[in-house]
Amino acid sequence: MAFAEVLIKGILWVVTFLWDFLTLPFFYIYQQPWKKTRDFKEPKAQAVSHEGGITYRSITPISAMHIELEQKKIDTMDKVFQYAVKRNGSKRCLGSREVIDEEDEMQSNGKVFKKYVLGDYLWKTYNEVDRLSVCFSKGLRELGLEPKGKIAVLAETRAEWLISAMAAFRQCITMVTLYATLGEDAIVHGLNETEVDYVLTSHDQLPKFKNVLKHCPKVKTIIYMEDPLNKTDTSGYREDVEILAFCDVIARGSRSGKGTHEPAADDIAIIMYTSGSTGAPKGVLLSHRNISIAMMAFSDALGPVYPDDIYLGYLPLAHVLELMCEAICFLSGIPIGYSSALTMIDSSSKIKRGCKGDASVLRPTIMASVPLVLDRIYKGIQEKMNAGGGVAKAVFEFFYQYKMKWYYRGYQTPLTNRLIFKPVRRVVGGKVRLLASGGAPLAPDVHEFVRTSLCLPLLQGYGLTETAACATISLCSDMSTGRVGAPLGCCDIRLVNWDEGNYTVNDKPYPRGEILIGGDNVALGYYKMSESSNQDFFEEDGRRWFRSGDIGEMQKDGVLKIIDRKKDLVKLQFGEYVSLGKVEAELKTCPIVENICIYGDPSKTFCVALIVPNPKYIQTVADKLGRSGLSFEMLCNDPEIEQAVLKEIQSHGAKCRLQKFEIPGAVKLCIEVWSPDMGLVTAAFKLKRKNIQDRYQGDINRMYAS
Numbered sequence: 001m002a003f004a005e006v007l008i009k010g011i012l013w014v015v016t017f018l019w020d021f022l023t024l025p026f027f028y029i030y031q032q033p034w035k036k037t038r039d040f041k042e043p044k045a046q047a048v049s050h051e052g053g054i055t056y057r058s059i060t061p062i063s064a065m066h067i068e069l070e071q072k073k074i075d076t077m078d079k080v081f082q083y084a085v086k087r088n089g090s091k092r093c094l095g096s097r098e099v100i101d102e103e104d105e106m107q108s109n110g111k112v113f114k115k116y117v118l119g120d121y122l123w124k125t126y127n128e129v130d131r132l133s134v135c136f137s138k139g140l141r142e143l144g145l146e147p148k149g150k151i152a153v154l155a156e157t158r159a160e161w162l163i164s165a166m167a168a169f170r171q172c173i174t175m176v177t178l179y180a181t182l183g184e185d186a187i188v189h190g191l192n193e194t195e196v197d198y199v200l201t202s203h204d205q206l207p208k209f210k211n212v213l214k215h216c217p218k219v220k221t222i223i224y225m226e227d228p229l230n231k232t233d234t235s236g237y238r239e240d241v242e243i244l245a246f247c248d249v250i251a252r253g254s255r256s257g258k259g260t261h262e263p264a265a266d267d268i269a270i271i272m273y274t275s276g277s278t279g280a281p282k283g284v285l286l287s288h289r290n291i292s293i294a295m296m297a298f299s300d301a302l303g304p305v306y307p308d309d310i311y312l313g314y315l316p317l318a319h320v321l322e323l324m325c326e327a328i329c330f331l332s333g334i335p336i337g338y339s340s341a342l343t344m345i346d347s348s349s350k351i352k353r354g355c356k357g358d359a360s361v362l363r364p365t366i367m368a369s370v371p372l373v374l375d376r377i378y379k380g381i382q383e384k385m386n387a388g389g390g391v392a393k394a395v396f397e398f399f400y401q402y403k404m405k406w407y408y409r410g411y412q413t414p415l416t417n418r419l420i421f422k423p424v425r426r427v428v429g430g431k432v433r434l435l436a437s438g439g440a441p442l443a444p445d446v447h448e449f450v451r452t453s454l455c456l457p458l459l460q461g462y463g464l465t466e467t468a469a470c471a472t473i474s475l476c477s478d479m480s481t482g483r484v485g486a487p488l489g490c491c492d493i494r495l496v497n498w499d500e501g502n503y504t505v506n507d508k509p510y511p512r513g514e515i516l517i518g519g520d521n522v523a524l525g526y527y528k529m530s531e532s533s534n535q536d537f538f539e540e541d542g543r544r545w546f547r548s549g550d551i552g553e554m555q556k557d558g559v560l561k562i563i564d565r566k567k568d569l570v571k572l573q574f575g576e577y578v579s580l581g582k583v584e585a586e587l588k589t590c591p592i593v594e595n596i597c598i599y600g601d602p603s604k605t606f607c608v609a610l611i612v613p614n615p616k617y618i619q620t621v622a623d624k625l626g627r628s629g630l631s632f633e634m635l636c637n638d639p640e641i642e643q644a645v646l647k648e649i650q651s652h653g654a655k656c657r658l659q660k661f662e663i664p665g666a667v668k669l670c671i672e673v674w675s676p677d678m679g680l681v682t683a684a685f686k687l688k689r690k691n692i693q694d695r696y697q698g699d700i701n702r703m704y705a706s
Contacts, residue, residue, distance in 0.1 A: 005394035012398045019415075033410025039477035044486030045493070045558030053496035053513060054505045056554055058487045060475070065332070066296045066489070075265040076288035077169040080295060080331060085130040088333040093129045094159040095121040095337040097358055099228040105352060115352035121337050121362060129163060132250060137167035137260060139253030143221055143244075145173060145198050147261035150271070152176040152191055155202040157317045158338050160225045160246055162326060164200055165317075169288070172263035176271045176283070177318040179683030180205055181676045184212055186281065186683070190273055191216045193283065193528060203227035206234075206243075213238040223249055265289040271527050272320055274465050281682075283527030284465045286320075291327070293520040294468035297490035298328045301459070301473045303434075305332050312364035312429075314339040319684060320469040321438045325368040337362040345427060359429040367432055370439040371446070372685055375588050378446045379614075381424055381453055382591060396420065403452055408479060417455045424453045432456055436473070438463060439684060441562055443585045444481035445656065451481075460484050462562060466536070466546045467491065470521045472560045483561045491519030493560060494545070495552060501569055501577065503551055512563065515552040518545040570600030570607070576661040578607055580689075583663075586656040592617040592648055595674055595681075597692045598664065599700055606665035608703040609649065610696050613669050621645060636669035645669060666703035668696060 027033075049055040074083055098119035105115045124132070145151060151173055155161055168175050176194045178187060180202075187208065191199070195218050201209070202225040213219060224232055225246045234243040263269070269288045273281040311329040313336045315322035329336050339358035342350040346357040385393050399420045403413045425432070432454065437447075438461040451458040461473035462484035471493065474485030487493045495513035497504045505511040522544040525533030536547050551564035568581040580598045587596050587609070594614045600607040615632055621644050622628060622635050635641050646667045653663035674680040679691050693700065 002390050005390050008391055008394050009398050012395070012402075016402055027411060031411055036410040036477060036479075039475075040479045041557065043556075043558045044475070045554075048492070049494075053494045053516070054511050054554070055492050055494040055518075056487055056558060057492050058489050059558070060300070060486065060489070062296075062489050063300045063302070065299045069292075069296050069299075075292050076263050076267075077165075077269050077291055077327075078172075078260075078263055078288070080292055080327070081130075081133070081166045081169065084331045084333070085126045088126045090125050090127060091333055092123040092335040093126045093330070094162065095123045095335060095362070096159050097338070097343065097361070098122050102229055103352060113349070116343060116350050116355070117352050118343065118355055118358075118361075123335065124159065129159075129166070133163050133166035133170065134260070135250045135253035135256075136164060136246075137170040137173075137253065138256040138258045139249035139251070140167060140173065140198070141171060141258040142252045142256050143198070143242075143249065145171075145221075147172040148174070148267075149198070150174045150176050150194055150196045151198040151200055152178060152194065152196045153200045153318070154178040154180060154182070154187060154205050154208075155200060155225055156180045156204065156340060157313055157315065157322065158202070158225065159336075161317045162330070162336075164246075165323075169263065169269060170260045172261045172267055174268045174271060176273075177323075178273060179316055179318045179676070181316075181683045183677045183679070184208060186676075187212050188215045190281070190283070191219060194271055197221060199223070200246075201225070203230065203232045206232060210236055213241060263288050265292075266524075268524070270323075272318070272323075272465050282529060282532065285524040285527055286465075286468055287524055290468045290521050290523055291324075293490045294324060294470040295328050295331060297470050297488040297521065298324060298473075299332065300489050301461075301475070302328060302332060303476065305334060306365070308431075309334045309366060310362060310364045311336045311366045312339055312344075312359060312362055313337065314341065314344055314358075315368060315370065316683070319439070320463070320465045321368060321370070324469040325436070329366070334366065337364065360426070363429040363431045365431050366434045367428060368436045368438070370684075371437060371442045371585070371588075372440075374437060374442060374446055374450050377427065377454075378449050378589065379591055380427070381449070400449075400452060404448070407452070421453055421455050425455060428454065434476075435459070436461060438469065440686065441581060441585045443589050443656075445586075445589050447481040462550075462560065464517075464546070464548060466523045466548075467517045467519075468521045468523065470519075471515075471517050471548075474559070478559070480559070483555070483559050485560065486558050487560075490521045491517050492543075493517060493552075493554070495554060498551060498566065501551060501564065501566065503564070507553075510553045510555050512551065512553045514566065515548045515550045515560070515562075516545050517548060518543045520544070522546045571602055572600060572607070572661060573603055573605045574661075576659070578662050580607075583607070583653075583658060584687075586658055587649060587653060587664075589656070590649060590652040592621065592645060597687050597689065599689075599693060601700075601704060604704055606661065608700060609664035609667045610692060610699070611645065611649070611667050611669055612673055613645065618645070618669070621648070633671050636671050642667060642669055666706060668699040668703060670696070 045056045045058050047054050048057045100119050101117040102114050104112045178190050197220045199222045206224045221242045223244050266287050268285050270286045271283040273283050311334050313326055317323055344358050348357050351357050385396050399416050403416050406413050436459045457476040459474045463469040463471040470488050472485040472487055494516040495505050495511050498514045503512040505513050525537055538545050549566045553561045553563050564579045570578045578600050583598045584596050595612040597610045598607050618635050650663050676683050
């Protein structure tokens with residue numbers, strides 16, 4: 001460490017010591033830190049049965065909204081939305097950014113990119129959204145879509161998506177959700193399996209159907225959501241398919257005399273396709289009861305709602321996590337402002353130089369995220385700190401450690417937050433007070449860093465499409481990392497022995513085993529897959545249960561920790577078990593890693609890694625080795641670069657406290673960026689291990705041979 005950095009840290013230590021000495025009595029009385037540490041340690045769940053494993057149930061109180069929804073017997077999504085409209089009427093509801101123009105912008109490398117010129121957010125009230133959904137629902141009926149029918153949705157997250165869902169629920173029409181990032185083969189599979197006649201898509205997604213329709217004879221009508229700037233070309237599609245604009249369907253509905261058809265609680269609201277990480281996507285049958293019960297449970301975890309609360313919606317609505325987040329915001333009266341990865345922050349790829357990103361304009365207070373996004377935030381902040389020079393980095397690291405020290409004692413550090421971390425918070429608008437993560441395991445280092453540098457509670461949750469996103473969620477008082485919270489009020493969590501992995505409910509110090517989830521939020525099964533449904537779902541004493549395949553450990557305060565997954569566990573030659581997902585989650589935090597897949601051969605003594613490297617960092621490695629001027633492809637195929645990356649990975653793995661046998665013994669640098677179109681990751685960007693193994697089998701053999 002340079003002398004200047006040591007001197008700076010020494011001065012800061014003296015200054016902060018004096019500050020703490022003078023202000024600690026005031027902060028002790030004002031912040032009452034003992035309450036936070038007490039709440040953290042208090043039990044959140046208790047064992048209620050030891051039959052067939054150990055079953056745990058939440059002991060945290062339910063919210064006033066939950067009680068009111070139960071009293072009013074609101075058990076369908078139609079009732080949920082009508083209740084929300086009645087409750088919030090003239091309040092702001094759904095907001096979309098005004099797109100003023102699209103201009104060419106010259107980049108430093110001479111290339112020209114299209115960039116948006118964006119205005120402010122334009123809002124629709126609850127009453128306006130309600131009117132649009134009624135008109136769209138009647139418009140669907142005018143087109144011949146009857147109650148108990150199905151409509152597929154393939155579109156980016158936007159206001160029209162949620163409006164169309166409300167419309168479908170009003171008419172007891174089932175939504176079939178497909179990811180906008182799906183390739184054509186997966187789209188064809190979903191449309192043909194569900195035999196839909198009607199499809200809702202967007203201006204950007206519509207061209208996919210020129211080829212898709214050749215393989216989907218049942219599709220007769222396509223409705224597209226319009227682009228704010230460009231006219232949609234509807235020529236060149238199958239001649240017998242009617243193609244209509246979203247606003248045209250609303251216009252038809254506004255003139256219609258059709259009524260609405262109220263669904264029953266056990267009617268299918270959504271056929272939601274899973275991401276398909278271990279095979280073809282499965283259509284999960286979610287009833288109105290499943291989703292409405294899950295929403296009540298999420299209202300318990302949300303906590304108090306404030307007048308200035310705003311939610312930033314950008315994750316795929318075809319994913320159960322985003323759908324539940326937006327639905328609970330809609331119910332709670334929290335305005336939802338829409339965004340996308342292309343426009344979210346000031347440096348996003350579609351934001352014109354000098355314009356602000358969506359987060360800077362909207363300034364949300366509540367956000368949901370997934371580990372992939374949080375990994376990028378973590379690496380982005382680290383990159384800026386490293387680029388700021390030794391002194392700036394030393395100052396940041398000092399106050400980061402300073403803040404963590406007081407955090408774990410139950411204190412907040414408002415002055416440090418304002419002086420040091422305020423610029424970091426501006427990445428997400430500067431006002432976010434609550435951030436939730438789900439969809440995949442979040443590395444503890446990333447969890448702690450994002451929570452500390454963004455100055456907010458980062459709630460980690462656990463749930464699956466098959467359980468309407470519900471299972472567990474951490475509370476704001478949880479000061480730990482690497483855990484996913486206590487059971488939500490709508491379901492029980494049961495651990496059962498998994499002998500193959502040597503996990504039992506009698507393990508010490510904490511019970512371990514496969515996680516089973518039971519409650520009214522558990523789906524009715526898989527669409528047209530009775531064998532898989534019978535294997536993964538079962539009934540017991542009138543309660544429906546789902547076998548998750550995940551391995552959990554229930555700690556003494558009733559909080560769950562995910563420690564493994566049955567399909568991700570590999571036993572090496574000397575008997576050591578390697579959790580592939582756990583190792584990947586830790587190594588993804590290494591700056592040089594853009595994506596990674598760990599492979600373990602049971603006949604070998606070590607595992608290997610397939611790595612998609614970050615182009616900027618791989619160039620830095622090359623510069624240190626005197627390999628400047630080589631193309632990205634040449635760098636990835638250079639044995640010396642490969643060995644340098646391996647050393648970096650092994651060093652990072654040791655810092656993350658991975659066991660020696662968990663750290664890869666060889667790496668392959670992959671030139672391609674893994675995408676859903678390639679079939680190597682799902683639409684939710686989860687790894688398709690078998691596909692990756694098949695594609696790189698030759699490289700895997702080479703790594704083991706070396």
